[in-house]
Amino acid sequence: MPHNILIIGATGNTGRSVLAHLPALLTSAGLDYQILALTRSLTSPASQSLSLLPRVTILEKDWTTITTSWLLANSIQRIYVAPHNLPTQFFDESALLVAALAAGVKYIVKLSTNLCFIGPASPVYYGRAHWAVEELLSTPEYGDVMWTALRPNVFTSSFLGNTVDWIKEYRETGTQTCLNVIPAADVPIALIDPADVGRAAAALLALPNPSPHNRKRYVLSGPADVTGRDIADIVGREAGVSVAETKFQYQDWLEGLASQGYGESAVESIRAGIEMVWDGRSGLEGAPTAGEMLRLCPPSVGVAESLRAALEGRGE
Incomplete structure (x- = not known):
């Protein structure tokens, strides 16, 4: 064999x-x-x-x-x-x-x-x-x-899901909703x-x-650092429109983890990890x-x- x-x-x-x-x-x-x-x-x-x-x-x-x-x-x-x-x-x-x-x-x-x-x-x-x-x-x-x-x-697939959905919705409806971005506005992260x-x-x-x-x-x-604002700019270029409203440090998605088998303490533990990313430790320098x-x-x-x-x- x-x-x-x-x-x-x-x-x-x-x-x-x-x-x-x-x-x-x-x-x-x-x-x-x-x-x-x-x-x-x-x-x-x-x-x-x-x-x-x-x-x-x-x-x-x-x-x-x-x-x-x-x-x-x-x-x-x-x-x-x-x-x-x-x-x-x-x-x-x-x-x-x-x-x-x-x-x-x-x-x-x-x-x-x-x-x-x-x-x-x-x-x-x-x-x-x-x-x-x-x-x-x-x-x-x-x-x-x-x-x-x-x-x-942090994987791009974990932090870009909301932006993908936003672009698809805009392409289908021509209407903008608030763009929810998980990274902080001005903190670098090497996704x-x-x-x-x-x-x-x-x-x-x-x-x-x-x-x-x-x-x-x-x-x-990843090969380069990006910030939340960079991601919003990339979304706008891909959609061909200037994004009107962006919410950074978005975390409402965490509440959906309960239906995937995560208990309350596990969700709060994951939230603590997201906050660690927001403090800058996931950039190329760190x-x-x-x-x-x-x-x-x-x-x-x-x-x-x-x-x-x-x-x-x-x-x-």
Whole structure:
């Protein structure tokens, strides 16, 4: 049986980009890995599209049910894991890592979170969870498993959704409503496109020898800082109109998280993270992209391009 690379979160915002780039990178590197990509639905349009890629087999499986025996039966040697950020994240992700260790998995690329969120005293609960997972991997018990943690800045897809909806509504009705923008008006933030994160993960997974990146934690930020006012200007240019009214530091969207399985304390924890972004810690000065990643696979997608891709459906 050939050795395989497992992609967890294959149809998610970064996983799709991993799959889009990994087959060609493996071929260029002369590696014969096949790719197993997990999805929650084989019939979804994303799964159907990804199944056409070379070397890729799409499997319908909940990654939180993965066991050592399953990894061994599928000859998994490398893993990309983009975990959920529900309150059970540490339980689920650490269970996967225990199984991977027992199965002799050789290399793991872990998607982490924004640098300013990560730490044992972070008010952001999933920042604490990512910190705990990274610390778990750093212990001597995991010495035989190589791993790299990618710490992306705030995703463009998370902070541009309101602006995409505003442009679509304006194009349909010709009427302007208030433009709600999550970033602060004048505070820089280096938003990163999920596609750039996926490209970086694919570049790591395709390395014949990933040992130079073993036990490394790499920040990934977008190619340039933007402010809320910059985003409003980009929206206006894309819509072909001067935006009449803009509300910055928009946070009403947080109230909708309750219907997605987030309790009140989790919502307030996420709110604390947004406030940390507003204080300037997510700009390039505070969170520059790691030099190793600038050399291997530098982020290149700017906010204007991300917005245009979302409007055209290329980011979905």
